[in-house]
Amino acid sequence: MKLTLHIWRQAGSHSTGRFETYDLADVRPDMSFLEMLDQLNEQLVASNTEPVAFEYDCREGICGTCSLVINGTPHGPRNATTTCQTYMRHFHDGDEIFIEPFRAAAFPIIRDLVVDRSSLDRVAQAGGFISVGTGNAPDANALPIAKQDAEDALSAAACIGCGACVAACPNASASLFTAAKISHFADLPQGGPERGERVRRMIAAMDEEMFGSCTNHGECEAVCPMEISTRLIGQMNREYLRSLVVQT
Amino acid sequence: MGTAVSAPASMTLDGKVPVGPLAEKWTSYRSDARLVSPKNKRQFHVAIVGSGLAGASAAATLAEQGYRVSCFCFHDSPRRAHSVAAQGGINAAKNYQYDGDSVWRLFHDTIKGGDFRSREANVYRLAEVSSQIIDQCVAQGVPFAREYGGYLANRSFGGALVSRTFYCKGQTGQQLLLGAYGALNRQIAAGNVVMHTRHEMLDLVLTAGACRGIVTRNLLTGEIQSHAADAVVLATGGHSNVFYLSTNAAGCNVTATWRAYKLGAAFANPCFTQIHPTCIPPSGEHQAKLTLMSESLRNDGRMWVPKKVGESRPPTEIPEVDRDYLLERKYPAYGNLAPRDIASRAAKEVCEEGRGVGPKGLGVYLDFAESIAERGRAEIESRYGNLFRMYEEITGENPYRVPMRIFPAPHYTMGGLWVDYELMTTIPGLFAIGEANFSDHGANRLGASALMQGLADGYFVLPQTIGNYLSASRRLPAVNGELQDGARRVTDRVGKLLALRGNRTVESFHRELGRVMWQYCGMSRGREGLLEAIEKIQQLREEFWSSACVPGDHTHLNMALEKAGRVADFLELGELMCRDALTREESCGCHLREEYQTADGEAQRNDEQFAHVAAWNCHGEDHEPVRQQEELVFSEVKVAERSYK
Numbered sequence: 002m003k004l005t006l007h008i009w010r011q012a013g014s015h016s017t018g019r020f021e022t023y024d025l026a027d028v029r030p031d032m033s034f035l036e037m038l039d040q041l042n043e044q045l046v047a048s049n050t051e052p053v054a055f056e057y058d059c060r061e062g063i064c065g066t067c068s069l070v071i072n073g074t075p076h077g078p079r080n081a082t083t084t085c086q087t088y089m090r091h092f093h094d095g096d097e098i099f100i101e102p103f104r105a106a107a108f109p110i111i112r113d114l115v116v117d118r119s120s121l122d123r124v125a126q127a128g129g130f131i132s133v134g135t136g137n138a139p140d141a142n143a144l145p146i147a148k149q150d151a152e153d154a155l156s157a158a159a160c161i162g163c164g165a166c167v168a169a170c171p172n173a174s175a176s177l178f179t180a181a182k183i184s185h186f187a188d189l190p191q192g193g194p195e196r197g198e199r200v201r202r203m204i205a206a207m208d209e210e211m212f213g214s215c216t217n218h219g220e221c222e223a224v225c226p227m228e229i230s231t232r233l234i235g236q237m238n239r240e241y242l243r244s245l246v247v248q249t
Numbered sequence: 250m251g252t253a254v255s256a257p258a259s260m261t262l263d264g265k266v267p268v269g270p271l272a273e274k275w276t277s278y279r280s281d282a283r284l285v286s287p288k289n290k291r292q293f294h295v296a297i298v299g300s301g302l303a304g305a306s307a308a309a310t311l312a313e314q315g316y317r318v319s320c321f322c323f324h325d326s327p328r329r330a331h332s333v334a335a336q337g338g339i340n341a342a343k344n345y346q347y348d349g350d351s352v353w354r355l356f357h358d359t360i361k362g363g364d365f366r367s368r369e370a371n372v373y374r375l376a377e378v379s380s381q382i383i384d385q386c387v388a389q390g391v392p393f394a395r396e397y398g399g400y401l402a403n404r405s406f407g408g409a410l411v412s413r414t415f416y417c418k419g420q421t422g423q424q425l426l427l428g429a430y431g432a433l434n435r436q437i438a439a440g441n442v443v444m445h446t447r448h449e450m451l452d453l454v455l456t457a458g459a460c461r462g463i464v465t466r467n468l469l470t471g472e473i474q475s476h477a478a479d480a481v482v483l484a485t486g487g488h489s490n491v492f493y494l495s496t497n498a499a500g501c502n503v504t505a506t507w508r509a510y511k512l513g514a515a516f517a518n519p520c521f522t523q524i525h526p527t528c529i530p531p532s533g534e535h536q537a538k539l540t541l542m543s544e545s546l547r548n549d550g551r552m553w554v555p556k557k558v559g560e561s562r563p564p565t566e567i568p569e570v571d572r573d574y575l576l577e578r579k580y581p582a583y584g585n586l587a588p589r590d591i592a593s594r595a596a597k598e599v600c601e602e603g604r605g606v607g608p609k610g611l612g613v614y615l616d617f618a619e620s621i622a623e624r625g626r627a628e629i630e631s632r633y634g635n636l637f638r639m640y641e642e643i644t645g646e647n648p649y650r651v652p653m654r655i656f657p658a659p660h661y662t663m664g665g666l667w668v669d670y671e672l673m674t675t676i677p678g679l680f681a682i683g684e685a686n687f688s689d690h691g692a693n694r695l696g697a698s699a700l701m702q703g704l705a706d707g708y709f710v711l712p713q714t715i716g717n718y719l720s721a722s723r724r725l726p727a728v729n730g731e732l733q734d735g736a737r738r739v740t741d742r743v744g745k746l747l748a749l750r751g752n753r754t755v756e757s758f759h760r761e762l763g764r765v766m767w768q769y770c771g772m773s774r775g776r777e778g779l780l781e782a783i784e785k786i787q788q789l790r791e792e793f794w795s796s797a798c799v800p801g802d803h804t805h806l807n808m809a810l811e812k813a814g815r816v817a818d819f820l821e822l823g824e825l826m827c828r829d830a831l832t833r834e835e836s837c838g839c840h841l842r843e844e845y846q847t848a849d850g851e852a853q854r855n856d857e858q859f860a861h862v863a864a865w866n867c868h869g870e871d872h873e874p875v876r877q878q879e880e881l882v883f884s885e886v887k888v889a890e891r892s893y894k
Contacts, residue, residue, distance in 0.1 A: 129568030
């Protein structure tokens, strides 16, 4: 099939960006969206033009590196699917496709479609861990954990840290990302001792990084490739309130 | 470089294995190792390259111990390292299922699985620390699967006779990595680790023969910088991407370990690559990677191909009598659960006979029709729902209705930098951990053992051995001149790459190299083919340096430049892999050397001449690499022939 691509090109974080239009022929339906962009880039390189910068790594939907806003939706048209797992069979011959970076104040553009998401790492550094040094652990079966609790923790911990939730949110809030980590540990007894401090610190870090507040639009859940539920934001808010009245 | 290959040399390497009974070596090593006093730890700076399971766990643990640590990764975040993609699980000799498992049994399975080409003492230690890994991960909040009583669940994996695999659905690698990333984050927040993301290590700094630092390129600004360190740890993963199409992430590369090799670190068993049988087949030239599906699919799927070459009927219309259930026919005892290499080779063979299925005939069927009829669709869905969805998303075919198509793909490299018992390479002060070293898997790796090794090295082994080196090393900082020399080498190389303004894309070189490697140095190889491959790779390399095209400049994010540097290194590694395959005149582990097989096509190992590690030393661009050997001594394990008939 033939496509017309409108791709955001921007030389650096302080430059002005713009859409550039490219016509691309011979796109096959069994190509992934990123392989389609690879094909464009190979053509650009062959004509000694700088390729479009876009990020990816595992190409199996787990590393969280790929991003892109495709026709207005982070990670494109498919539910619960990252950009790298989106295939061209979901597009049609003659389609025009608009491709933009994830946009948020906390995600400055580095180049073209590549943004800086290190703000998410800094939120994680504020408390997204259990403080246990190597070699200090008791036997793994010393602490039974209800199957359901472990499964809830895993559903929350499944977050791949891609930042689509931020890109989709009208407030560019990182609430879903932060709530996922807080819920992961709040569901488990190991997370108990640092429960209050963790939620206070992570929420403060989120504010410092210029992420907005949650006003219940629910766009984050709609685009989340791991289908993380906004219910967890409720849990985070409860954890936060709890931390104001309970010591740990 | 000519194509003549030198005969195995007689030089030997000393693995520095402690004396004493196998089960007591690690304990006695730790009792005897020199320690660094708490006050002095702060004086030592350790640079760790890579932030996957091995790198992140080592960085966190060394920082907890009090060392000053810098950690480098080329990703935008340490959490993106490719360990994240491991699906199946992690082995540990906990014996929670009370089914007869033990440290000895895990050790024995691992060394046997590796076809007796790994070092006994290292493998025993791996099995020994495996239990502690699970304890540590659970304490960190890794949400492993549990039984209703709240205790940890296990499954049997990759044909093991005991259930010793811990797992988090299909996301075990991700969850373990997030555990290590959390531990690392805690140390970053405490100021004990300085994390350098989007930095690629492009060279090492040596002073008086010892490793004293690294040279990195900042991928955003192009800045080339030397970092002095008292010890350097490479945790940079494997090199399966030399095959172009592999299950590895796009960024996985050999550059860090290859730079070490070029500066004198021995590279061990480069030809030992694991080829995984259950991947989604390539659909065309554009394909950038192959997606792995869990091997557990073979528990309920039956592998078959049409009996007839050129069969044109769709699979559901081919009657039983015209189907060849190849594994069940050739290996009746194990059937569809035959080991990875056997299943992979069988698939490749029938494709070469022209009986492959799907586009380009690269694939065999994995059919669930019988299991669905027997157990019901709901049961199959509960076991493999995720995988079936993923398969349908990628291929557009519904595996509940038509058989899946699968094809083998390179997945893991057992070879890597040679290390001694302390995980130190042949360059003093340079350590290698995780998939980057050759240490524990011999000629083949058991399922669910990669995660175990990465975390064993990072949490429990390296932090105990590095002090023995540091406490004895004179704290001689890298001389400014040497730091500058390193930076100059990198600057020159980057300049050389950017001067390439030919007419051929780097991608196309990589693709062609991959084809040569797959054809001649994949799971089955022969002398003629390997000699041909060496010549082809040399030509390809020459062509790369004359007609590749690398656009852009070096002062900003330039992914084409990054890729070009990595492919240039693969073009050198590929040749070494072929040389290694050529000189290993036996079939073992993952590999069949065509000249060494029994009358009925089974692998023929040669313990008399090849029960050793082959470690290669670089002697400069104009000389052939020299092959050294580390003889493998099996003092407590009985070397046995493998048979899956």
